Amino acid sequence: MTARRRRQWARGARGGGVSDGATMWRGHGYMSDGSRGEAREEPHSPPHLPLSPGAMASARPRAVGSGRSLAWDVCCGLESLPVPAINAVDDECLPSVQYTPENVAGPGEDLDPTEITLPGCECSSSSCEWDTCTCLQRYEGAYDDNLCLVDSTEETGYSRPVFECNIMCKCSEACRNRLVQRGLTFKLQVFKTSKKGWGLRTLEPIRRGRFVCEYGGEVISFPEASRRIQSQNIGDMNYIIAVREHVSSGEVLQTFVDPTHIGNVGRFLNHSCNPNLYMVPVRVNSLLPRLALFAACDIAAEEELSYDYSGRFNNLPKEGTTKEESCRDTRALKPCYCGAQSCTGSLPFDSSLYNLKDKWSAI
Numbered sequence: 215m216t217a218r219r220r221r222q223w224a225r226g227a228r229g230g231g232v233s234d235g236a237t238m239w240r241g242h243g244y245m246s247d248g249s250r251g252e253a254r255e256e257p258h259s260p261p262h263l264p265l266s267p268g269a270m271a272s273a274r275p276r277a278v279g280s281g282r283s284l285a286w287d288v289c290c291g292l293e294s295l296p297v298p299a300i301n302a303v304d305d306e307c308l309p310s311v312q313y314t315p316e317n318v319a320g321p322g323e324d325l326d327p328t329e330i331t332l333p334g335c336e337c338s339s340s341s342c343e344w345d346t347c348t349c350l351q352r353y354e355g356a357y358d359d360n361l362c363l364v365d366s367t368e369e370t371g372y373s374r375p376v377f378e379c380n381i382m383c384k385c386s387e388a389c390r391n392r393l394v395q396r397g398l399t400f401k402l403q404v405f406k407t408s409k410k411g412w413g414l415r416t417l418e419p420i421r422r423g424r425f426v427c428e429y430g431g432e433v434i435s436f437p438e439a440s441r442r443i444q445s446q447n448i449g450d451m452n453y454i455i456a457v458r459e460h461v462s463s464g465e466v467l468q469t470f471v472d473p474t475h476i477g478n479v480g481r482f483l484n485h486s487c488n489p490n491l492y493m494v495p496v497r498v499n500s501l502l503p504r505l506a507l508f509a510a511c512d513i514a515a516e517e518e519l520s521y522d523y524s525g526r527f528n529n530l531p532k533e534g535t536t537k538e539e540s541c542r543d544t545r546a547l548k549p550c551y552c553g554a555q556s557c558t559g560s561l562p563f564d565s566s567l568y569n570l571k572d573k574w575s576a577i
Contacts, residue, residue: 281405284308288404289315289479294397297479299404306406312476314430315397317504320472322435330499334382341389342379349391353377356496357390362423363494363508375459376496376506393425394496394506400426402519404482409551411451413518414482420513426491427519429455429480429505431473439470443567453481456564457495457505457525469495469503480507485561486520488554492527520552524562 281302288297288308292315299308317327325331335342335349344350356376358364366374379391387396401417420426431453434442439454446452453474459467473481483491492510495503507521521527547560 285404289313289398293479294399295401297398297402297404301406303406303408308404308412311473311481313478314476315478316428317430317433317471317502318476320432320434320438320476322438323433323502324435325433325500325502327433327500327502327504329502330381331501332377332380332382332497332499334380335385337383337385337389340386342383342385342391347379347385347391349377349379349383355391357393358423359390360421360423361390361393361425362421363425365423376494378496378498380499382499394428394504395498398427398479400424402427402479404479407484407518410484412482413484413520414479415516415518416513418515420509422509422512424509426507426509427480427483428478429471429473429483429493429507431471431477431481432475433502434470434472436468436470439472440567442472442474453477454567455505455523456567457493457503459495459503469505471505480505483507484518484520484552485523485550486552486554487522487550487557488552489520489522489527490517491519491521493521493525522562524564 281300282305284299284301284307286296286298287293288299288311290313292313301307319326319328333348335347337343337347339346342350344355353376354374356364356374356378363376376394378393378395379385379389380395383389385391400420403415403417405413405415407413414427416426434454439456443452443454454470454472457469457471459469461467490510490513491507494506494508496506497503507519510527513519547563550557550559550561
């Protein structure tokens with residue numbers, strides 16, 4: 215999606231131009247879990263601290279919970295709260311990841327995630343109000359007084375686009391329309407699971423509708439996403455997610471995020487066929503969305519956090535054949551270990567980023 219077409223879409227969204235929700239596909243055709251990964255290229259390095267296993271193991275304080283402490287804070291102080299990591303399963307250390315709290319520009323994407331392209335409001339109050347705030351009037355307020363995402367799916371059947379107040383707005387940082395941009399507000403922990411590799415859980419209760427974390431990494435183009443996936447070996451883990459937003463004009467906006475080497479805590483989230491989180495594209499300063507994960511239900515302390523990699527959860531049901539069903543070669547599917555009663559038995563599969571014929575003919 216070009217910068218010009220995204221700006222045209224944004225003008226349409228202000229006037230109610232979005233008529234459908236967003237579909238999210240994290241194409242896990244060649245992975246056995248949603249938590250560990252390798253890639254085939256050396257990405258550019260943004261100005262963030264490296265997350266090497268040696269540096270993490272030297273962290274002095276002990277992480278919360280039982281097991282071998284690997285890090286006091288996998289975020290290297292770049293988030294509002296520390297996120298510890300433990301391993302009570304085996305001797306594996308955390309993968310080497312360069313941490314970034316927000317998306318960074320990657321190869322092929324013509325928009326910089328840090329670019330400021332949206333207008334701001336003139337509100338002088340600490341928190342914007344509907345009758346005076348141009349942001350709330352233009353895009354509709356997304357959050358209630360309890361900082362919970364207003365669920366539009368019951369009325370419309372899909373999630374509407376979310377626009378927060380931005381750096382151009384005159385309202386204070388305490389404005390209730392500034393939520394995702396504040397970062398983490400709940401205590402989380404990275405931990406090793408028995409079957410799914412690394413996972414992420416909450417250490418405190420989370421109310422339904424509250425923002426939990428982002429899925430952040432390199433924003434890349436479709437050709438680059440396809441190239442990276444097709445360069446993987448059959449056993450490699452994949453983190454690339456494809457977000458497709460459907461507009462009333464019939465156009466589909468596509469965003470591809472890869473946190474394999476440069477990413478945040480969202481990369482540790484596992485898939486579930488009955489998840490407790492769901493993803494919503496949220497725009498702050500840029501027309502490129504931030505992929506925010508909100509609580510789909512009340513979540514108890516120490517419960518693992520998960521979302522549906524296919525994006526079907528809390529979205530319009532897909533008509534006709536799904537991408538998973540259209541995948542004839544079952545060798546491309548990997549087993550799902552979510553344990554839900556509604557489990558499909560395999561991880562979601564997005565064939566659009568794979569050339570299956572070439573991939574399997576090489577075996």
